[in-house]
Every structure is written in structure tokens, then in C-alpha cells.
Amino acid sequence: MAKYLNTPIFGILISILAFEIGLFINRKTKIAIFNPMLISVTLIISFLLYFDIDYEIYEKGGSIITFFLGPATVVLVVPLYRQIKKLKKSGIPILIGIFVGSFTAIVSTYFLSKLFGLEENIVLSLVPRSVTAAISIEVSKEIGGIPSLTVAATTLTGIVGSILGPYVYKVFRVKDETAQGIGLGSGAHALGTAKAMELGETQGGMGSLSISVAGIITVFLAPWLMKLFN
Amino acid sequence: MKVFRQLAIIFGVLFVGHLLQHIIGLPIPATIIGMVILLICLVTGIIKVEMIEDVSEFLLDHITFFFIPSAVGIISSLEYVKDDWLPIIIVIVLSTIIVIGVTGLTVQVLKRLQRGDGRDG
Structure with a gap:
């Protein structure tokens, strides 16, 4: 065949x-x-x-x-550009939010994985999973994970986030459009942002901002936190 | 030629991102550097949204589809997760819920504090 x-x-x-x-x-x-x-x-x-x-x-x-993921990720900036006024108005809450998101992603993944007794190389493969695959794969290599497993975990994170995100917002009563976009983009990268774009223009723009900012934060934060924990 | 012209601009941005990544030696991928470059170009007016609008719309509308082959690639990491697939999925689900919830709440609360009132908006 x-x-x-x-x-x-x-x-x-x-x-x-x-x-x-x-x-x-x-x-x-x-x-x-x-x-x-x-x-x-x-x-x-x-x-x-x-x-x-x-x-x-x-x-x-x-x-x-x-x-086509490369050019598609780059043009995620277009919905962000359309929301640039909101970014200027709420810059500090947005940046703190993305930092908190990236930090929570790394720390909660690390300790939950340890709690479930996963092996070290699998734990390290999961740690960078919440940022876009292009970045998570590089971070994974740097901290000693298995890159192909990281890509799988990253994709699964995006699927899970885009399915569960709207329910999480219902339960936690997150109604603010900017907050919804930042949460989906920081927690579930481009797939979360695709869901954010369905929720609204503001959510989409904020989601795409979170992808790049959370990605850059994670590049520096993940290796540093892993050194700290070991 | 409109589609190709728009594609060329987007690929151009990506290519500059690629060059910068190699020249500076940053641990940041070309796509993320490309995002920063495109945002700067849009803000300064070097690139107008209309110049890339149609192709951007096509790419963004189908971004989920572009992820399918990477997701199918899960097949090739099955060997690592033979006995651990269930805890791995539980970790991913729990952590993703925590991250989205905590991040959303943080931004919402900080925005209210910044405005100094307690209303939604």
C-alpha cells in the first residue's frame, strides 16, 4: 500500500x-x-x-x-495591531498577567508531573508545553527534555485549552474580554488564540500578544526555574 | 498577483526574522522575531494592514488546520509514554485549567484595581 x-x-x-x-x-x-x-x-x-x-x-x-504555521504565527500580529489602543490602556495588567501565566504554567506542570511520579526527562519535556511549538521545542532541548514529546504535549495543551477555556471562564467568572484573550493565549498558545478569535476581536488580539510575550518570557524563565528546582 | 504580493511581504518579514536569529544568536525562534518585526512595521506604517490583509485572513482562519500534522506526530512519541500516557494527559489538563483560570483572573482583577472600581467592563 x-x-x-x-x-x-x-x-x-x-x-x-x-x-x-x-x-x-x-x-x-x-x-x-x-x-x-x-x-x-x-x-x-x-x-x-x-x-x-x-x-x-x-x-x-x-x-x-x-x-504554513510559520507565516500564520507571524500574522497573528494583525489582530493584535487592531487592538493596540487597549494594549496601551491596560499595559501593566496585561504584562503582569502574561508573566503570571507563564510562571504558573511552568511551576504547575513541574510539580503536578512530580506528584504523579513521572520520570525526569518526561517532566522536563512537559514543562515548556504552554508556549508555541517553535519555542517549546527549543526550551525542551535546553532543559533536557525530549523534543518530539514536547511537540506532542504542546499540541495537546492547545487542544485542551481551546476546548476547556470557555468553561474555565464560566466557572472562574472571567468576563473581561482582555483577560479572556490573555488567559487563552498564555495557557494554550496559537490554538487557544484561535478559540479566542471565535470569542471576539479583543480576545483574539490579546491572545496573539500573549503568544509572543509568553514565549519570550518562557525562554528565559524555564531554564532558570529548572536550575532552581534541582 | 495580489495573493503572491501579500505572501511575499509576510515571507519577507519571516526571512528577516530568520536572518536576525542567526546574526544575533538569540534562543528565540524566527517566527517570534518575525512577529515583533511585523508589529513594528505596522505601528510605524512601513507596512499597512491592507497590504497583507487577505492572506493574513486566510492564514488565521486556518491556523487550527495547520496544526494537524504536528498533532499527528504524537504517533512518533508514543514509545516514550507507553506506561505514562494517562498521568501525562491528567497533568496537561489540570495545569492548562489552572493556567487559563489564574491568568484570566489576574488580568481581570488588576484591570479593576487600575480603574479603582469594582464593576465589570
Whole structure:
């Protein structure tokens, strides 16, 4: 089977089809856990495992899709630019909020992982998971994690954050639009920000600001905190 | 050519980010440096939003889709998490809830303090 699929078209086609199915099921059921991303990824993984197709064959097309993450992350600045007045008005609460978010992410991940008795290299792979994959992978290498596991944990964080974020805000009564965006962007990077954009323009802009600021904070904070804890 | 012109601007910004990363040797990825460059260009008016608007909208509308292959890549790290996948998922879920909740509340409370009143807004 593999020799028929050994073309980038396979990975791209199956990704589009799986995402369409995911969107369709999500629209029909309107259940948050039936997230389009979660459905499509489960479908693709099941397909690859069932037909025993190497990830490398899927990745020929997959890497072409992943390529667009770079430019897509850069233009996250556009919704931020549209909200620049709000940023000027609430600059201090926003910056403190993103710092608190990055700090909480590293510390809570570290101690929860220890509590569950995870091995050191797995703990260190999870620590940078709340910032965008481009950064978390570099931080993971620096502190001694397993980069591919970090990418998986980062993606899972984004999916979990975008599904649970709105419920967390209901429970904690976070109604402020700026606060909602900062929380989703700091806690669940670009996937959280995609959800923030659904909530509103302010949320989207603040989410994208958090991605870059939280990313930069984590680059410096994570290695320093890991030294402190050991 | 409009789409390609807009793409070229965005790729140009990314490329400068890439160059700066190598020249300065920062541990910060090219995409994040690119974000900072694009923001500076937009604020100073060197790039107008209209010059990249259509392609930006397309990219942002589909950003979730662009994450699919990375998520499928979870397959290749299954070997590390054979016995630990459940605690790992629990840690990720709990910590993500804590981070989003704590961060959202912090910003909301600080904004109220800054304004010196107790109302929502």
C-alpha cells in the first residue's frame, strides 16, 4: 500500500478530508469534546495505524501543511495591531498577567508531573508545553527534555485549552474580554488564540500578544526555574 | 498577483526574522522575531494592514488546520509514554485549567484595581 501513497498528495488529502469530517461532526453535534482538531487527528492516527502506514509517508504532505504555521504565527500580529489602543490602556495588567501565566504554567506542570511520579526527562519535556511549538521545542532541548514529546504535549495543551477555556471562564467568572484573550493565549498558545478569535476581536488580539510575550518570557524563565528546582 | 504580493511581504518579514536569529544568536525562534518585526512595521506604517490583509485572513482562519500534522506526530512519541500516557494527559489538563483560570483572573482583577472600581467592563 505504501508505494501508492508515497506522494505529498496523500498527507495533504487525508488531512483535509479528516478535518472536513471533524468540522461536520462538530457542527452537527455542537459538543465541545467533538472538537474538529481532536476528531481529525484521531481519524488520521487510526488510519495510519490500521493500514500500517509509516508516519514519514504521511509527513511528506504533512510537512507542507506545517510549513504554513510559520507565516500564520507571524500574522497573528494583525489582530493584535487592531487592538493596540487597549494594549496601551491596560499595559501593566496585561504584562503582569502574561508573566503570571507563564510562571504558573511552568511551576504547575513541574510539580503536578512530580506528584504523579513521572520520570525526569518526561517532566522536563512537559514543562515548556504552554508556549508555541517553535519555542517549546527549543526550551525542551535546553532543559533536557525530549523534543518530539514536547511537540506532542504542546499540541495537546492547545487542544485542551481551546476546548476547556470557555468553561474555565464560566466557572472562574472571567468576563473581561482582555483577560479572556490573555488567559487563552498564555495557557494554550496559537490554538487557544484561535478559540479566542471565535470569542471576539479583543480576545483574539490579546491572545496573539500573549503568544509572543509568553514565549519570550518562557525562554528565559524555564531554564532558570529548572536550575532552581534541582 | 495580489495573493503572491501579500505572501511575499509576510515571507519577507519571516526571512528577516530568520536572518536576525542567526546574526544575533538569540534562543528565540524566527517566527517570534518575525512577529515583533511585523508589529513594528505596522505601528510605524512601513507596512499597512491592507497590504497583507487577505492572506493574513486566510492564514488565521486556518491556523487550527495547520496544526494537524504536528498533532499527528504524537504517533512518533508514543514509545516514550507507553506506561505514562494517562498521568501525562491528567497533568496537561489540570495545569492548562489552572493556567487559563489564574491568568484570566489576574488580568481581570488588576484591570479593576487600575480603574479603582469594582464593576465589570
